[in-house]
Amino acid sequence: MNSSQQRGAVHPQMRGTDRSLARRAELIAIGRKLFADTSYDALSMDDIARHAQVAKGLIYYYFTSKRGYYLAIVEDSVGDLVTQAAGGLDLPPVERVQRTIDRYLRYAEHNQAAYRTIVSGGVGFDAQVHAIRDGVREAIVATIAEGAYDRRDIAPLARMGLLGWVCSVEGATLDWIDRPELSRDTMRELLVKTLGGTLRAIEELEPGYPAPSPARREA
Structure with a gap:
């Protein structure tokens, strides 16, 4: 790899971090709409995962709990x-x-x-x-x-x-x-x-x- 290629290269870990941040931001955007229209107690993690079209475990991975998700x-x-x-x-x-x-x-x-x-x-x-x-x-x-x-x-x-x-x-x-x-x-x-x-x-x-x-x- 020449020097110009090295300068333009992005470390795989950085790409992964960018994707992770983008995914987290996407989940927050979805949550904004959900919690604006429905009370906290009325939404279960299953409801949130279904609306977001993701596995429930992904929300736990980023936010630990429903409360953590809401606070974020x-x-x-x-x-x-x-x-x-x-x-x-x-x-x-x-x-x-x-x-x-x-x-x-x-x-x-x-x-x-x-x-x-x-x-x-x-x-x-x-x-x-x-x-x-x-x-x-x-x-x-x-x-x-x-x-x-x-x-x-x-x-x-x-x-x-x-x-x-x-x-x-x-x-x-x-x-x-x-x-x-x-x-x-x-x-x-x-x-x-x-x-x-x-x-x-x-x-x-x-x-x-x-x-x-x-x-x-x-x-």
Whole structure:
């Protein structure tokens, strides 16, 4: 084998790893849809294997158990949502907040099964699942806080106000993707305005956290 062939060669173990990762990602994608439409307790491993058209042992091989499979689905979905919503740090505060809300809605609109899995699917009593979902809420709160206040570490009252707004957004977004009677642009503007009300309430109760002024967008 010459040097150019050696450079272009792929080690069989690497090819196997790529195939394994692709297979795992495929199973997670299937699971997103299953758990979005059916509760955790209603799905058996036999059901999952039948829908995925694989041997049940393959799911155990990648995820150990049904719970492990579900947790992997939730964690993967959460990572995608947070990545989509975060960013835009070079924008002025008001535009940064609007961008976060728009990206959040875009993710929910184009990844409906994953969004439902994050917000409402599966094992409601499971502490680890709750921790994952709480983590995505805290990540969105931090992203909004950074856009509104240029900082992520905020006072308890400000955090609680933003967390309450995020929880209301989850319910509204679930209803919106089920009944998309409003355009995404209209939905975004509605959520931006309700966030404005939340920020003004925070400012009234905690003057050290002034609400960003829309005028700053033109600065």
